[in-house]
Amino acid sequence: MVDITKRFVDVVANDKVSFSLFPNEVCALLGENGAGKTTLMNILFGYYLCDSGEIRIYGRIVRLGSPKDAIAHGISMIHQHFTLVPSQSVLENAMIGVEGGFFLDKKKARKRLLEIEKQFGLDLDPDAMAFTLTIGQQQKLEILKALYREAKILIMDEPTAVLAPIETRELFATLRTLVDNGRSVVFISHKLNEVMEISDRILVLREGKNVAERKKSETRVQELASLMVGREILESLQCSDSAAGNTVLQLKNLRVRNSKGVVALDGFSLDLREREIVGIAGVSGNGQTELSELLFGIRRPEEGSIVLDGKEVPGGSPSAMIRAGMARIPEDRISTGVCMDLSVMDNMILVDHCREPFSKLGLINGREIRSWVLDRVRDFQVKTDGVDAPVKSLSGGNLQKVILARELAGQPKIIIACQPTRGLDVGAMEYVHQAILRQKERGAGILLISDDLDEVLLLCDRVIVIYEGRIMGELCSDGIDRERIGLWMSGVA
Ligand SMILES: Nc1ncnc2c1ncn2[C@@H]1O[C@H](COP(=O)(O)OP(=O)(O)OP(=O)(O)O)[C@@H](O)[C@H]1O
Ligand SMILES: [Mg+2]
Incomplete structure (x- = not known):
């Protein structure tokens, strides 16, 4: 990709960016939230046409007017949000859009699929329905789909953001097999340790421009972080050491079923106090989602x-939770965190619109709302075309910032934070960690549900480990024993 420029109204998402990719390599794209990574790859995948610049594939200039063109040139892109058909099988999903004609030759397709599975070590039952697959398996199916389409270039946009550590290991093994077999991979991630582990080469973008390119062997995590944000990142958090206060949230002996009717939490009890951060650690899928859904009402x-x-609240009422002073940061920002079609302003005022000074006697005060939202956009450094822009035009990390600004700006008594820094760049992550600590100093009780053990250990006063919906154990921050936590997370008492 040579001198690629792409403008959206007022934003220059890509400004003369050049990017090259070679066979047999994993190239990482790094950059802050809104730096233009997804846009650049969407251009390569034919989603967007660039305003200027040219794309050459194996030396030939091409015009990629749609994903179909890109696929025809051997390019596949796996987005963060998968594009599977839940009610169809693995095999049917792989065949979609490939097997043309009047008759589908499922037998032939199955044979081919199994060959690919064997070659790349991706074992999935061809007859399993897509909706029964775990997140990690769904991602495998997306990779299988790409290989079924004979992809030579595989673009993965933050693939590990949704994976448990063990699934990440498997993904990396798959990516290695791919590049050893002559394919090329573009890997986007904010997790610098992963970038150092899996990539051969790293390209850094900042504000839509190329800023640096490094071979893995020639750089270190610290250098990458400062190249991305243009300053040193020093995550040394400071928080005045004040004792926890009264209990603000008490869960007693909870038993919860998930949507499939399976018991997801059993005998679950917990106390959360003022000025305290309690972390829930565990491999995702062990009841964390159901716990947050329960707490969100x-x-x-x-x-x-x-x-x-001090007051018992009935389950199943989101507004009761909000009235009791709870701020909620959901893990799935697209489906439960924001309304994609509403503006940045509407999304930020969603929770508070019905209280003074934002409304009086049922009338909304637009001026108050606008000025409050403008302040929050500035505080949280949300990169947007303006507060009236629809949130769907924001980059992934900036969407998360809109949610955080809405939930952390007030004076909540209790904060339930699920994966609060998922998809955030290192600079934004530092900001959010500080915002959470400020809320703690102010007196809030915070429940942090995160797959990121480093984050849990960095912030929490107490850590509770759950496994298959039960509490395996609890440690205080001065007695942290990583090995013990690791064992608990895998169900070893
Ligand atoms: N469809 C769109 N309409 C308007 N603006 C857009 C659109 N898509 C992206 N942008 C803007 O272009 C810029 C780059 O966005 P992009 O999604 O490429 O960032 P990113 O590097 O992938 O960030 P993140 O790490 O947060 O995912 C952002 O300012 C974003 O708001
Ligand atoms: Mg992105």
Whole structure:
């Protein structure tokens, strides 16, 4: 890709960016939230046409007017949000858009699929329905789909953001097999340790421009971080050491079923106090999602009780939770965190619109809202075309910042933060960690549900490990023993 420029109204997302990719390599694209990584790859995948610049594939200038053109040139892109058909099987999903004609030769397709699975070590049952697959398996299926389409170039946009550590290991093994077999991979991630582990070469973008390119062997994590944000990142967090106060959230003996009717939390009890951060650590899929849904008021407990600030609240009422002073940061920002079609301003005021000074006697005060939102956009450094822009035009990390600004700007008593820094660049992550600590100093009780053990250990006063919906154990921050936590996370008592 040579001198690629792409403008969206007022934003120059890519400004004369050049990018090359070679066979047998994993090249990482790094950059802050909104630096233009996804846009550049969307251009390569034919989603967007660039305003100027040219794309050459194996030396030939090409015009990629649609993903179909890109696929025809051997390019596949796996987005963060998968594009599988839930009600179809693995085999059917792989065949979509490839097997043309009137008759589908499923037998032939199955043979081919199994060959690919064998060659690349991707074992998936061709007859399994897509909706029964775990996130890691869904991602494998996306890779299989790409290989079925004979992809030579595989673009993966933040593939590890949704994976458990063990799934990440498997993905990296697959990516290695791919590049050893002559394919090329573009890997986008904010996790610098992963970038150092899997890539051969690293390209850094900042504000839509090329800033640096490094061979893996010639750089270190610290250098990459400062190249990205243009300053040193020093995550040494400071928080005044004040004792925790009264209990603000009490969960007693909860039993919760998930949407498939399986018990997801059992005998779950927990106390959270003022000025305290309690972390829930565990491999994803062990009840964390159901715990957050319960606390957000969108799932009811079968047994047990939830006591907020001394009062028992009924399950299943989001507004009761908000009224009791709870701020909620959901893990799935697209489906539950924002309304994609609403503007940045509407999304930021979603929770507070019905209180003074934003509304009085049922009338919205647009001026108050606008000035409050403008302040939050500035505080949280949300990169947007303006507060009236629809949130769907924001980059992934900036969407997350909109949610954080909405939830952390007030004076919540309790904060339930699920994967709060997923998809954020290192600079933004530092900012969010500080914002959480400021809330703690102010007196909030914070429950941090995160797959990122480093984040949990960095912020929390107490860590609770869950496994298959039960509490395996609890440690205080001065007695942290990583090995013990690791064992608990894998179910070893
Ligand atoms: N469809 C669109 N309409 C308007 N602006 C857009 C659109 N897509 C992207 N942008 C803007 O272009 C810029 C680059 O966005 P992009 O999604 O490429 O960033 P990114 O590097 O992938 O960031 P992140 O790490 O947060 O995912 C951002 O300022 C974003 O708001
Ligand atoms: Mg992106």
